[in-house]
Amino acid sequence: MLELRLVQGSLLKKVLESIKDLVNDANFDCSATGFSLQAMDSSHVALVALLLRSEGFEHYRCDRNISMGMNLTNMAKMLKCAGNDDIITIKADDGSDTVTFMFESPTQDKIADFEMKLMDIDSEHLGIPEAEYHAIVRMPSAEFGRICKDLSSIGDTVVISVTKEGVKFSTRGDIGTANIVCRQNTTVDKPEEATVIEMNEPVSLTFALRYLNSFTKASPLSNTVTISLSSELPVVVEYKIAEMGYVRYYLAPKIEEDEEETKP
């Protein structure tokens, strides 16, 4: 038996919007501690990890660990039918091949039940080791979204480099080049508008903008975004979900060809 009641239903709608473009089908894993998902895009370049901790739900009941395979486009279709102020409850019976989304209007005068078929998905789960990152940048999520969007009109890839000067995003394309530098800035009225750069070592990595742009779909979930970079690791782009968890994206960098040739 599974029953998860989320008062802030719009949150789940936003979560779905943030992952459905990247992943088609995924398994949602429910345990006593929370509701989570890990899935890769079809080309295995990007990975999304979602966690909604049980404490964030008004009511959370999960008798045993279950994994529910869902088509995210279909799930998004159903959640679109929920009002922004609605309370959403996710329900599933043991051994059932369907999941039910229940939408209650805040005034309790309308209750809607949507039942969706589950699917069998054989997905690979990756173990993500804990790592110390060379540089961690925290900045307003809207700013990051704007930068990715702007740069993708010029080129396909972005070089993100962090030095003590700040974080630089640069690209080049047929029509020319673009460079955007963001400096550390903590003297702002609201803490979420700050740009904070923690650097242990300078780092510079190249990424495909197409993926970063799809990550920025999570901007409505959080005012700030944290970008963690290390020269030997995929970048982590994290949007925290207040009091509940996070949506984290991992993206494999582009590798210089010569480097690869010398590998045994």
Added chain:
Amino acid sequence: MGIKGLMKLLADNAPSGMKEQKFESYFGRKIAIDASMSIYQFLIVVGRSGTEMLTNEAGETTSHLVGMFSRTIRLLEAGIKPVYVFDGKPPDLKKQELAKRYSRREDATDDLAKATESGNKEDIEKFSKRTVKVTPQHNDDCKKLLRLMGVPAVEAPSEAEAQCAALCKAEKVYAVASEDMDSLTFGAPKFLRHLMDPSSKKIPVMEFDISKVLEGLDLSMDQFIDLCILCGCDYCDSIRGIGPQTALKLVRQHGSMESILENINKERYQIPDDWPYEEARRLFKEPLVVTDDEQTELKWAAPDEEGLVNFLVKENGFNIDRVTKAIEKIKTAKNKSSQGRLESFFKPAPVKRKETAHTTEKGAANKKSKAGGSKKKK
């Protein structure tokens, strides 16, 4: 060719061992391809009408070059790194099969002569396809082309399929691409079908995972080889009356070829007098392949532009515009293959994935929130 009826048998009995994948999802992967098989296909299909083939000014066939050139570019453009493996000397056991093919070709040549006389166009087309033969000249041409394109080629001491499988086992390549199911019998850990089908056909790539195939069939690798021999392979005849389904039943029931031969109803199933199953088994299990690092070192280099123009345009009458455009494609493709894959950084989690995944994620989360500082959101 290959193992008779194996494809259907697997689809029915071990569906978990095969999955459809998008062609695009193989970028950055190194893939071994049986070159001789590809060349044969090109000679049959590319630029043929009746008995006429694509030729250069000297009248030598160029179909294989056209095919090899455009297919390799298609793979490179998708970010795939192909390795072509050429056949060496066929094993003695295959000579029987080869002799059969040879006589069929002879027959076809006769038929072709008759058809040409009577002027039946369909027959001409049909029989001329059957007379196709890959010559050492064709192989050498293709090797030269590949070298100029910067694509590695490996010469197998014997069967190319076996060498492909060996490269895959040694993790030199991600998978073997072929239409011939015996790649699985040679034990290629990953095997792709339809990778090289023209994109216009829109057939998804079928990926086979040998360990899952064996799990699905509930057989060991040795038993699987016996099963393939019973189904009918290139090395020895099959037993009359035993098809793939019966073969699977027999192997599951008796466990090994020896025990099957002991227990089988000899009246019903006539075992051929000269049936060298042990030899065939040895060829699948311990085929003649090269494994040392030097000979199998694979390098993808930049294309030799001048060399390609000389070889294709001057010697073989290709259109210069087409060749220069293609060279551009190869160069842009080199950029694309540099995208890394997540698997090269993160390894698949162990089976008890839920607990482990959670603890690591939590740990990271705690550290992050410390590092990230202020947590005021919304």
